[in-house]
Amino acid sequence: MSAAFAELCARSNFTLLDGASHPAELVATAAMLGHAGIGVCDTNSLAGVVRGHVAAKEVGLRFAVGARLMLHDAEYFAWPTDRDSYGRLTRLLSLGRMRAPKGQCDITRAELLDHAEGWVLAAIPPALPDARFAARLRQDARDLLDRLALPMLCAAAVIHDGADRHRLDALSGMAAAAGAGMLATTDPRYHHPSRRPLADVLTAIRLGIPVDRIGHAAERNGERCLKSAAEMARLFGDYPDALANTIRVLDACAGLSLDQLHHEYPDEILEPGRTPLQTLTDRVHEAATQRWPDGVPADIRARIAHELDLISQLDYARYVLTVHEVVRFARGKDILCQGRGSAANSTICYVLGITAVDPSKHDLLFERFVSASRNEPPDIDVDFEHERREEVIQHIYDRYGRNRAAIVGTVIRYRGRSAIREVGKALGLSEDVTGRLAKASWGRDRDQSLAEIAESEGLDLADRRLGLALELAAEIQNFPRHLATHVGGFVMSRGPLTETAVISNAAMEGRTVLEWDKDDIDALKLLKVDVLGLGMLSCLRRGFNLLRKHRRRDLDLAGVPRDCEDTYAMLRRADSLGVFQVESWAQMAMLPRLRPSKFYDLVVQVAIIRPGPIQGDMVHPYLRRRWGLEKPVYPKPAPEHGDKDELEKVLGRTLGVPLFQEQAMRVAIVAAGFTPGEADDPRRSMATFKHTGGVSSYHDRLVGGMVRRGYDPALAERVFKQIEGFGSYGFPESHAASFAHLAYASSWLKCHHPAVFAAALLNSLPMGFYAPAQIVRDAQQHGVEVRPLDINASDWDCTLEPEMRSADEHALRLGLRLAAGLSEEEGKLLVQVRRSGNGSPYGSVEEVARRGGLSRRAIEALAEADAFASLGATRRAAMWDAKAIERYVPPLLRLAESTLDEPSLIREPAPSLPGETSGQAVVLDYTATGLSLRQHPLALLRPVLTAQGYHDTRRLLSAKEGSSIRLPGIVLMRQRPSTAKGIVFITIEDEFGVGNLVVYTTIGARDRAALIGSRLLVAEGRIERETDHAEVPVTHLICRRLIDRSDLLSGLMQPEAAPVWADAALGRADEVRRPDPGSARQKVGLPASRDFR
């Protein structure tokens, strides 16, 4: 029998750019090799231990939590043995991290000694232990005598470097002299010898040099892997104690499991002298009385009682109260917020104002939020106005202190692009090759291998280096690259958080971040509050403010009139530009077909255009049933298996088609006999099944379960496919309901107050899918008069000016914020100065500069945006004046200024500047503000386009279905949804409207350059139109060919919009054609398209 052994010093890839195996790989390999347990020790970090802990639990292996502590002059492995000593370890690491620059850790020996009580500590010797090490070991053993859980150890590594025997000999002597023990290890950097190349690549990336030059930093062999217990017994044959010590450590560490970690939410939220539950109960009743002054409805009261009961059972009262406190703060500051996620299933959350959807109206299950059977923390995500989220975050830090509140981390991992780029560089591939590969792997299909991409890029796969790079890039996928800060997941605690997890400074000043990411937090069942930012909330807040100011209408999210028929009618026309969630190409194509007419239809609409339902092929069955082409059928189980309507109850709301996560989950429970725990959140259970035995076992259980209960096997297969689709992405119903609520509110605003909506949207940019040009144009199409940027009329934000002829009785005045290059500070200053001068308008460019004290850069930005037009100063004249403005005033002139009160600007005779052509004006408008109120660029090009036989978007609507057209347009958006199997959707625009293009993979691959690179795209193709059952026809152009005609746009900048034929005539007379010097090198500044995946 071989001696028992456990590797305790394994380094995972959370020792960034060093360890070459995932924690789970280490654990699985240790189990396979017969280790008694495994310890993961990353350098100054506990980032990988949760994953190791979870993996070890799955395979039933003992797990020791530890870290490799790197001091200035010494290194140690440390394993805490109970909850308290674990707290000391996290506190020490947090201390070291908070005072060191990001990513580093600074610990002194004195601090180590202070915190080491209850640990197992092993000193790490140099490759050949020397007298210095011996002395330190002796010192450490003496200083820590009786305070450690086990006597001091020293790590004895066998790594086949030729010095193993010497090292073990020396260490055994030194340990004996110090009264310490030896600890057997192989100092692993990877779980298997085959990872040596990757380890070397990581070293090369870390050092920033190609692998050819890392020299002795390379691994000399592949021996720093995990080895079998039998092999270890052979290697340490002369030192049985070193092996036995590994078991002793493992036994000592049995006193600590990460499962013991839980933290309590803070006390501050409680009413003095009351328990959390009492406080919560009081608050809920108070809020309910306010909401229903005439008496709380009985069913609500029943739901509240039921929820309070569960919350008290599971002790979540503090958590709910903490969230409520954050929301109360936001309300107090007039920050719009709305909860989403499963919290929307809770009536209490609704009553307290955390969420906006009444769950009782939509039959939402509270058990989806918290349930006694499902031992897992609830999840409350709250969206705040994105611009004011920072206030909320700072409030949380102020209130609880940086010791007690931290944001969850996010592990940034190697993905297709970054992997090939960095691995290629490490292997010495040229920038050209790695760049091409990285670019080509944008939006690649998941099933397309890197090798296929390389081949399609014309690279020689026989090249050994390239082959290695591709192989290693595939291997490095998903490796952690660095730790960043999660968007807003907060963990707050009653005691110092540093005793639960390692906290470090975030990149952003004044923030602290937890080392663990949200999966780790979930795995440990720690509760977090997601403080998220949502642009649409900022937009709605602005909209409500404008309504109050200009229309004397006081509304908030809850007060938006419900069930407005006009609003739904607008949505059915796919007139949804700017509306939350339903403004994308796919959503716009779906709206006329789905024809929403009530709130629940919107919930469906939000949820249906998701990868889950699309992959599960649920869209078309749902539409057919909605149109009445097909009757909803509810398959029934065999009569002896209970309720024959069991599926109808689950799927009735969505006409028999599962669209929401909850439904997929319920189907698994009622039809296949899953326990709620197994069925809960298909995403998670699929993941679990993936770990433990492949998706097929889930498949067998689901299909088997359904067939056994008398369902048709074909149907069972289909249900499985649908659930598998949700495995990737599907919305929970409550989440969809929250989002639908925002979608409705924004639609209502757009429908009834188009000017208000456009102003609010423009002031909230960047957000959503569309650029200012499209928003302004959409407003114009809804009858809103849009007025240009004006130095004497514009505020920083876009504003409304009373105008009876305009829709919404107000014209939209563009704000200074649209002027590119003008800082917010100077823009606001300008407005303030104008107001303080008794509203007296600015009279000249130099007056603006003088009174406002603006920089020349700011004046130029305003001039470029043509903001001085009302002063009679053309863009060019204003630019000329701006150039003359000097901030530095020589002393003599300054004197002159003070006495004569003359502007210090240098006087020059006004030059005579040539006027701009309309083409130039439009292009310059776009460059400066991202839009033009003059003309659409294509309107100017139209003669040329017509001469070339191109059509326009009117033709798209009028031509017969199936006819071919050639359609030019400015590219607004490219989208390549992961569900669409490589199909790219493009939206283009001309002066009459927009056109939606569908580009199939083969065409996209052939005309890739035009697809990716064009600003002005000409698409040739066939019109496809869907009119049956659609409120308005849904038209696409199925592309056959794409041509890049961006060259035509540069023609706009010619001094005279010279007809194209003139080019040929001018032939050699280049001098004549040289454009005026001012704009010679100016780029054609149409806003770039926005590309989504």
Added chain:
Amino acid sequence: LAEAAQGARQVTLLAFRVDRDVQAVTIGTGLPTRKPAHLRRLFADRLETLEPDLGFDRITLQADVTNAMTGRQEAIADGALQPEALAQLIDRLSQRLPVWRVAPGASHWPERSVVRVGPFDPVPSAAAPSGLPEPVRLLKRPLPLRVISAAPNGAPRQLRLRGKIHQVAWADGPERIEPEWWHDTPDEAARDYFRVGLESGARVWVYQCAAPEADQPALWFLHGYLA
């Protein structure tokens, strides 16, 4: 040259023959020099290559490449300073033979751990020594050995080199060195090196590697001598 504070690195002698033929002899030096005696010695052997035929009417000497060379104190005693003497010796040798120095290469793989550099190139000091005896001489081609060892992968007990048997006094190892995977020769096998002390007192560096055929016993080689 002295006025310009320059020393010659390359000197060409041009001989113009009466029949308008021009012949050239070029010599190079390792360190900048302007010592006539040194240059004369370098030219001495090469001058034989000139073909005077009817005789030269003009011979010129030009310094093609020069480096800065500030005045240097001549030794008080006779003879040139040490480094200069060495440089002059190397210059003379290089006229006849290739001359190089060895430098440590940054690699674990023994064949790449030594690289040739020019005789005047600086040589970085070797990486931190491991503390164990290091090989001081590597054989260009490892010599095959017959070895009797304790265990299949264990240390050698007895070596047979060219028919002569050497008893092993002590052996230390293995140090496993695997080929550098990023090079273009993935067919090399990993080697287990042993430091071996022979009873004769010689200390040698030997290795064992797997035979090319799978079922053959491992091969042993002598690769160098230890300090």
